[in-house]
Amino acid sequence: MTSESEDRIMSRDCISSPTIDEASTERNMIGNGTLKKGPWTSAEDAVLVDYVNKHGEGNWNAVQKHSGLSRCGKSCRLRWANHLRPDLKKGAFTPEEERRIIELHAKMGNKWARMAVELPGRTDNEIKNFWNTRTKRRQRAGLPIYPPDVCLQTLNDNTQSQNMVTFTNGDTSHAEILPTNNFQIPAVEFKNLELSHELYPPSFLDIPAGSFLDIPGGSLLPQGLGSSCNNSFLFPMAHPPKRIRRSDTYHVCDGGDGGGLNDFFPNVNLFQDDKLAQSFEISSSYNQNLNGDIPSSSSCFFSGSHAFLNGNTSSSEPISWATKLELPSLQYSTQMGSCGAPSSPLPSLESVDTLIQSTLIGQTKSDSPSPRNSGLLEAVLYESHTMKMSKSNNNSNASVVPRDITDSSSQNLQGDEWEAYGDPMSPLGHSAASVFSEYTPHLSGSSLDEHQSVETISVKHEAEESGAKQSDREDEKANHVNYSRPDFLLGSNWFGSTSNADRNKDQSGVSDPIGALLGDDFCSDSKQTAATISGSPFLGHESGKWDDISEICRATGSR
DNA sequence: AAAAGACGCAACCGCGTAGGA
DNA sequence: CTCCTACGCGGTTGCGTCTTT
Known part of the structure; x- marks a missing residue:
């Protein structure tokens, strides 16, 4: 029965029930006979407590009848459960x-x-x-909802539970999920990519999952996709909607006409521009795998863990399938798998894991192309590297880039390693950040920005090689917050950030997600990038939005 | 000091479901 | 089997308080 009917009954009871004492009924009525709403008074509390002490919990509608309270049973139950129960703890959460x-x-x-x-x-x-x-x-x-260790723990839990779930992916090296689970969230996009595989041209599919994440607000996603990949869900919004109206700032395409990205990539390879393509170098392997051996379960990539989603769980968001994400972890594999929606997370996890690993590892084994590694990625890398070398002869650090990639791929990140390396924001955060922080130099087409990017990596590299030069690093940080550093958020307070101080700390520029996700390079490059690709119908008419993004990056970076 | 905005909590609303008539 | 009732749950809203400008 609905509350309406319940309320109707209450009113009926109060008004006309022959079983109710008339005088009592009149007392129960507020003016026109409706039940009282709003805050409870201490007197009402006392009446309710007294009633419950005498009659016990339950039969809440009887409370109104017998106690004289002009509150509906529902309200009484809530009041009791939430405030009057003797076993309730008071005060803030520990x-x-x-x-x-x-x-x-x-x-x-x-x-x-x-x-x-x-x-x-x-x-x-x-x-x-x-x-x-x-x-x-x-x-x-712009901080992650879940701390990395919770993500990890939940992942482990899910891994264990998923081991009991049948899945057909041949690879079963679950232990290797951890090192690369940073890429889980991008795989959210895999889902959509795959779902839309036949809807979008190959050029569209060249867009790596991460690129969607990295482009603010998921604006690249047409409604059809975007609605199911709400960006606030994909990664924490850097700014409250009141400051940045997503639809205004990021709205690139509404896709409402069903055209989706085709409207914006009509037969245009978005990455025919090498620089941009370089920034998305991982896409080649994504695409490769999309075209190849992603198991069907890859379309159901979401791990059941909410931690993986790291996110906004507000189901008020118009996320069609995301509402499924409210299900407890184990429900994903059982409930969703049966209806074609996201199913067993692990196979998906693993598939993308394998995918990523093969991609990244492939970079280090470029001399032995595999069926999974057709060499497309290497070609992009090589081209990128060649361009870099030719464009900035002075920049000897350019070679750092592939090394960095190799490093990131070869690192067997486990446990706290992941915590230290992964974007503390989340696997998503890291994945998004990783694409841009680690690959940003490719995106940085201009030598100026490229220099800055490489400089950033140099600092990182330097720090990795030795704990020395700490002061140099700090100086560097002071002038240039290195969002590419995986640990740049580790100082954040994961738990109990309820104070204003924490709030302020949370809002420090260091934790700004756009900065984190896009990196300074992207900020500085946004205009250029927009200009670079504005020739495409994709961003042509909305390229001005990149100014907003630049503005956001500058503003947040300076905070 | 005052106004505006942000924030957080308490309460409400709508829906789903179990159980009984 | 259907309807009714009670209850629980999750999402949303209203309002008081706090903070910022």
């Missing part, structure tokens, strides 16, 4: 509780009641409010 909530949410999603069971003395409403507030705050600050 750090332990907060961490527990985060962990639970990573596992369960928005199952507040279930989470409340795990947190004695806390109500679902309390937890929900805490989570929503926290999520909003962190999202505003």
